[in-house]
Amino acid sequence: MESHFVVPSGEARQSRASVDPAQRLREASRPSSEVLVLPESEPLHLDGGQLLAPVQIAYKTWGALNAERSNAILVCHALTGDQYVVGEHPVTGKAGWWETLVGPGKPIDTNRFFVICANILGGCMGTTGPASINPKTGRPYGLDFPVITIGDMVQAQVRLIDHLGIPELFSVIGGSMGGMQVLEWAARHKERVFSAIPIATAALHSSQNIAFHEVGRQAVMADPDWCGGNYHAAGKVPRNGLAVARMAAHITYLSEDALHEKFGRNLQNRAERTFSFDADFQVESYLRHQGSTFVDRFDANSYLYITRAMDYYDLAAEHGQVLASAFAGTRTRFFVVSFSSDWLYPTRESRKIVHALNAVAANVSFVEIQSNKGHDAFLLEEPELFATVRGFVDSAAQRRGIA
Amino acid sequence: MAETIHSSAHPGAHRADHLFIAEMVTPGSRVLDVGCGDGALLQLLMDTKAVDGRGIELSRERVSACVARGLSVIQGDADRDLDDYPDRAFDYAVLSLTIQATRYPREVLLNLLRIGRRAIVSFPNFGHWGIRAQLLFTGRMPVTPNLPDSWYASPNAHLCTIKDFTDLVQHVDAEVEEAVAFSARGKKLPIRNSRSAQNLFGEKAVFLLRHRTQ
Numbered sequence: 001m002e003s004h005f006v007v008p009s010g011e012a013r014q015s016r017a018s019v020d021p022a023q024r025l026r027e028a029s030r031p032s033s034e035v036l037v038l039p040e041s042e043p044l045h046l047d048g049g050q051l052l053a054p055v056q057i058a059y060k061t062w063g064a065l066n067a068e069r070s071n072a073i074l075v076c077h078a079l080t081g082d083q084y085v086v087g088e089h090p091v092t093g094k095a096g097w098w099e100t101l102v103g104p105g106k107p108i109d110t111n112r113f114f115v116i117c118a119n120i121l122g123g124c125m126g127t128t129g130p131a132s133i134n135p136k137t138g139r140p141y142g143l144d145f146p147v148i149t150i151g152d153m154v155q156a157q158v159r160l161i162d163h164l165g166i167p168e169l170f171s172v173i174g175g176s177m178g179g180m181q182v183l184e185w186a187a188r189h190k191e192r193v194f195s196a197i198p199i200a201t202a203a204l205h206s207s208q209n210i211a212f213h214e215v216g217r218q219a220v221m222a223d224p225d226w227c228g229g230n231y232h233a234a235g236k237v238p239r240n241g242l243a244v245a246r247m248a249a250h251i252t253y254l255s256e257d258a259l260h261e262k263f264g265r266n267l268q269n270r271a272e273r274t275f276s277f278d279a280d281f282q283v284e285s286y287l288r289h290q291g292s293t294f295v296d297r298f299d300a301n302s303y304l305y306i307t308r309a310m311d312y313y314d315l316a317a318e319h320g321q322v323l324a325s326a327f328a329g330t331r332t333r334f335f336v337v338s339f340s341s342d343w344l345y346p347t348r349e350s351r352k353i354v355h356a357l358n359a360v361a362a363n364v365s366f367v368e369i370q371s372n373k374g375h376d377a378f379l380l381e382e383p384e385l386f387a388t389v390r391g392f393v394d395s396a397a398q399r400r401g402i403a
Numbered sequence: 404m405a406e407t408i409h410s411s412a413h414p415g416a417h418r419a420d421h422l423f424i425a426e427m428v429t430p431g432s433r434v435l436d437v438g439c440g441d442g443a444l445l446q447l448l449m450d451t452k453a454v455d456g457r458g459i460e461l462s463r464e465r466v467s468a469c470v471a472r473g474l475s476v477i478q479g480d481a482d483r484d485l486d487d488y489p490d491r492a493f494d495y496a497v498l499s500l501t502i503q504a505t506r507y508p509r510e511v512l513l514n515l516l517r518i519g520r521r522a523i524v525s526f527p528n529f530g531h532w533g534i535r536a537q538l539l540f541t542g543r544m545p546v547t548p549n550l551p552d553s554w555y556a557s558p559n560a561h562l563c564t565i566k567d568f569t570d571l572v573q574h575v576d577a578e579v580e581e582a583v584a585f586s587a588r589g590k591k592l593p594i595r596n597s598r599s600a601q602n603l604f605g606e607k608a609v610f611l612l613r614h615r616t617q
Contacts, residue, residue, distance in 0.1 A: 333475070335470065354477055354479075355487040358477075359487045361488065361489055361492035361493070363455075364457075365466075365469075365474075366476075367470055367478055369463075369467070388471050390471065391471035391472055392470055392473070395473025
């Protein structure tokens with residue numbers, strides 16, 4: 001969900017200099033970022049019951065860990081994000097996906113904090129996932145990769161934080177699926193989280209959201225080039241299926257108002273309808289562009305596994321169906337953020353989290369930010385988001401005694 | 404918890420009821436400010452009493468302003484969002500110049516008395532002689548510097564007098580530990596024991612309450 005909704009109306013961006021598919025595959029195994037390898041002797045105990053090892057965790061860090069080891073902030077990325085929060089992306093050459101919020105002098109100030117982001121388990125930018133080489137076969141895992149959960153992703157992050165020698169994270173922050181990881185950290189590892197910032201997220205994946213994901217997965221699987229998940233071996237890529245999945249999903253990241261404002265019924269580089277199935281409308285052209293650029297940088301099987309992990313997410317179910325129980329005894333300071341036009345993770349979902357936190361008398365702040373940009377607002381220019389995150393982080397840092 | 408009344412004549416100066424509330428609060432305690440507005444009371448309590456303060460506020464803009472200045476505030480509604488809090492989660496649950504703007508004052512007060520070991524409520528006194536005189540002589544709903552809105556524009560759905568409020572306190576089985584009446588300019592009335600006198604001369608009041616069964 002790193003779309004940047006910035007296509008100038010009237011001209012869709014043409015695909016930039018095309019991405020080298022070999023480069024993308026290389027990043028899946030030998031990423032440009034740093035890596036931690038968990039050896040065979042230290043497997044991840046997956047929620048599905050299997051053991052997974054060895055596991056590679058690709059991550060990046062910015063800033064410096066202070067002497068007290070108290071200033072670390074973990075950024076959790078969303079479905080199609082990765083560890084390149086700040087700085088150039090090794091595959092697309094684009095800027096980092098959260099440079100609005102993270103960087104020198106930004107609300108998550110890399111001059112002050114030690115910021116960490118790891119590619120999630122199941123991802124395709126260097127952390128072990130279905131595109132990684134299965135050591136038992138010497139070929140990509142494909143569908144031999146076990147189905148994973150948000151909890152498994154967080155377990156991998158915990159190993160990384162252990163490796164970095166950080167007893168307690170000053171903050172964990174993330175939007176969308178990143179927010180689910182934040183909640184998971186706050187629930188399962190509460191003693192290691194001083195503050196938590198779940199943004200545009202929910203404590204469970206709704207029926208409607210599962211439905212959208214299923215449409216995406218079926219689109220991928222219906223593409224003959226998916227080859228039952230073995231497209232790597234066949235030297236193919238299910239481009240069409242994955243692009244359709246992305247197009248459908250992308251609509252859910254926006255809002256009707258935003259689409260209308262941006263495109264209306266404007267035609268794409270033509271004066272008249274063509275009476276064909278060409279992309280007559282700007283909105284069609286925009287979506288096709290979103291689909292094709294996504295395929296260039298993302299692995300189709302990864303998309304299946306990660307959307308599945310989101311579908312399985314239900315924090316209350318892990319705690320006797322009482323969401324408040326997930327947070328019982330918490331001493332973490334929370335800042336919950338929603339956006340008024342987000343219909344994928346609507347404000348009422350954030351409110352449920354807030355109510356659960358109130359029920360255990362947790363320290364919580366909550367704002368619903370007025371925005372017409374839909375779910376993607378968390379990645380975009382939202383001054384109120386920046387001001388409130390800054391205020392919350394500064395105040396928490398003062399409490400934690402971080403200079 | 405619509406619009407609360409703004410009485411501070413000098414920007415930056417503390418509101419009179421806030422100062423009286425701060426006097427009632429024990430240092431280092433846990434405080435929930437319901438209808439916390441721009442967070443002025445929370446800030447005052449944190450600065451002078453080192454409390455662990457939280458707030459609820461209806462207005463999105465004010466919530467953002469509070470969070471941006473580092474206060475723990477949630478966007479919510481006194482009429483709807485107090486039910487979730489556990490019993491005695493706070494030492495004090497505060498409602499400053501807000502009860503008259505709630506839809507269900509009795510339920511809100513009951514929730515305050517449940518959530519806080521003590522409840523502190525401040526409100527404008529509709530029994531003040533000036534208000535009585537306006538109604539008597541003009542035959543119209545009083546408009547004063549303290550209650551500046553016309554009846555149709557006022558957020559205040561449930562105005563009451565000090566005596567009315569005292570009756571409600573009885574009705575919800577709470578007791579008054581302290582009651583202070585004061586003028587619009589923040590001058591405390593010397594009379595403490597006579598509710599009738601407070602009701603006639605006080606423009607606003609602050610009550611410190613405790614539930615009898617706790």
